[in-house]
Structure formats: structure tokens, C-alpha cells
Amino acid sequence: MSSFITELVYTAVIVLSCMIMWLRTQRIYELSGHLGIKYFRLSMLFFGLAFLSRFGLSVVNLYSLPHDYTVLLNVAFTYCLMAASLFLVFSLTWKRFERFGVVEGTLFVAAFVIALIEFVWIPNLIFPLQLGIVGYAIAITYRNYLDSRGQKGAGMRQLYFAALVIAFLGYLFNFLVIYIAPYFPWVLYYVDSITVVLFLILLYGVLKVTRDG
Amino acid sequence: MAKKRERLEVIHDILVAVRENHNSIKPTRLLQLSNLSPQMFRDYTEELVEKKFIREETVSGKKTYSLTDKGYEFLEKYKTIVQFIDNFGL
Numbered sequence: 001m002s003s004f005i006t007e008l009v010y011t012a013v014i015v016l017s018c019m020i021m022w023l024r025t026q027r028i029y030e031l032s033g034h035l036g037i038k039y040f041r042l043s044m045l046f047f048g049l050a051f052l053s054r055f056g057l058s059v060v061n062l063y064s065l066p067h068d069y070t071v072l073l074n075v076a077f078t079y080c081l082m083a084a085s086l087f088l089v090f091s092l093t094w095k096r097f098e099r100f101g102v103v104e105g106t107l108f109v110a111a112f113v114i115a116l117i118e119f120v121w122i123p124n125l126i127f128p129l130q131l132g133i134v135g136y137a138i139a140i141t142y143r144n145y146l147d148s149r150g151q152k153g154a155g156m157r158q159l160y161f162a163a164l165v166i167a168f169l170g171y172l173f174n175f176l177v178i179y180i181a182p183y184f185p186w187v188l189y190y191v192d193s194i195t196v197v198l199f200l201i202l203l204y205g206v207l208k209v210t211r212d213g
Numbered sequence: 214m215a216k217k218r219e220r221l222e223v224i225h226d227i228l229v230a231v232r233e234n235h236n237s238i239k240p241t242r243l244l245q246l247s248n249l250s251p252q253m254f255r256d257y258t259e260e261l262v263e264k265k266f267i268r269e270e271t272v273s274g275k276k277t278y279s280l281t282d283k284g285y286e287f288l289e290k291y292k293t294i295v296q297f298i299d300n301f302g303l
Contacts, residue, residue, distance in 0.1 A: 028294045031283070031287045031290055031294065032221055032294045034221065034294065036303025037297065037298065037303060039303075040301060092302055144302035148299075153296065153299040157300060157301075160300070160302065205300060205301065206297075208300075209296050209297045209300055
């Protein structure tokens with residue numbers, strides 16, 4: 001029961017952070033129509049949904065609900081997490097892909113196909129993929145930070161880069177936890193703490209800019 | 214060579230030009246102030262009218278543009294928008 005309450009608090013912090021980021025950026029997106037802002041918002045929306053699905057799995061376990069729910073929530077979790085990561089990277093790279101005509105529909109399809117492959121053929125496929133995607137995002141944000149050094153906004157770019165490094169470590173530990181958690185269950189708390197720190201950094205970044213809006 | 218203006222910057226410049234002309238400006242004058250080609254100017258003004266940032270009015274047979282509330286709000290929030298895009302490298 002205590003782990004369920006921990007999961008509840010953990011989910012509440014992350015989902016609430018995502019919801020605030022989604023709402024705080026709504027008006028600036030409506031006014032600007034900027035695609036980077038759109039994809040960043042979609043990423044936060046899907047992260048929120050992913051963690052809600054994960055919490056759903058805890059509810060299913062607690063009340064011993066039918067196995068079908070576990071399957072459904074697992075697929076939903078993988079789909080949302082993949083969509084969130086893909087949109088996060090796309091928010092940083094959309095201008096490069098614009099000329100190839102890559103549209104957001106492609107990302108939805110890719111996330112769905114990956115969720116399906118993970119469920120049917122390759123369990124835990126999501127972890128190496130997430131590491132690759134976040135690793136790519138780290139490279140881009142690091143370059144963005146270097147480009148902006150000494151300029152206004154460099155501090156936040158540095159923080160965003162740090163947040164993604166934290167995300168990478170979170171995914172890496174998560175990957176390892178699958179194999180070592182049975183022996184060291186406390187490791188999970190560290191992974192969850194890392195994730196909470198990541199979302200609080202992102203929330204801070206969003207609130208810092210939009211506080212006057 | 215001067216850096217090519219981003220879409221948002223062009224919109225900002227057009228709206229500022231309208232505002233600074235007592236919120237009523239003729240197309241020819243706006244074209245001069247916006248530094249755009251006639252085709253680009255037409256595309257932008259059509260988009261801005263369609264998205265209700267500016268309104269097109271005909272006074273004494275002459276067409277003028279003026280800002281709507283949404284246009285003013287865009288100008289008010291422009292700094293926040295640019296800062297957000299810049300901070301997150303979007």
C-alpha cells in the first residue's frame with residue numbers, strides 16, 4: 001500500500017507539471033502558431049498520459065483487475081512514452097525535417113508501430129530506443145547551448161541540456177532496473193526521483209518565461 | 214548580408230507598422246514599411262486578416278488595415294513567445 005501511495009504522489013507531481021506546462025503555453029501557441037511550441041506541448045501532453053497509464057497499472061495490480069487491463073495499459077504506456085520522446089526531439093529538429101515533408105502523423109504512426117512491436121515481438125524495445133532518441137536530443141540541446149553562450153537565454157538552454165542528460169540517466173537506470181530491481185528494489189525510488197527532478201526543471205523553465213503571460 | 218527574417222518576426226514588424234501609424238494604414242504604406250515583396254506582402258496580410266490579427270476596412274473607397282484585439286495581444290506577448298522559443302531552442 002505504501003508503494004501505491006508513493007506511486008500516486010509521483011504520478012500526481014509529473015502529471016500536474018505536464019498539465020501546467022500544456023496550459024501555460026496554450027496562448028503563446030495560439031498566437032504564434034509556432035510548430036516548435038506545438039511539438040513541445042504535444043510532448044508534455046503525451047508524457048502526462050504515459051505516466052497516467054503507468055499509474056493505471058498500479059491500480060490494476062492493487063485491485064487485482066483482469067489481465068486485459070494490464071495489456072491495454074502497457075501498450076498505452078509504451079505508445080504515449082514513445083510519442084512524447086519523438087515529439088520532444090521533433091520540437092528541436094522540425095525545421096531540418098520541414099523540407100522533407102515530415103509531418104506529425106508520421107510520429108504518431110511510428111509510436112504506434114513501436115508499441116505494437118514491443119508488445120508482440122520484442123519486450124523492453126522501448127528502452128534502447130528511448131536512449132537513442134534522448135541521446136540525439138542531448139546532442140542538439142548541447143549544440144544549441146554552445147551557439148547561445150554569452151547571449152540572453154543561454155542559462156535556460158544549459159538547464160534544458162542538463163534536464164535531458166538527467167532524462168537519459170533516468171532511462172538508463174530504468175533499463176538496468178529491469179534486471180537488477182528484483183535484488184535491489186530501492187533503486188526504483190532513485191529512478192523515480194530522477195524523473196521527478198526532470199519534470200520540475202522543465203516546469204521551472206516554462207513558468208520562468210510565461211509567468212507574465 | 215542581413216539575416217533572413219523569421220515568419221514571426223515579419224508578422225511582428227507588420228503589426229508594429231500598423232500600430233505606429235495610429236492603427237490605420239494604407240496597403241501601399243504598409244508594403245513599404247514591411248520590407249516584403251508584393252507577393253509575400255499579399256500572403257502575409259491575407260493570413261493576418263484570416264487569423265484576425267488585423268482587419269481590412271474600406272473608408273471613402275480606400276482600403277486600410279488596423280489591429281484587432283488579437284493583434285494587440287500578439288504584440289504584447291511577442292517577447293514571451295520569442296523568449297520561449299529561444300530558451301528551449303525550438
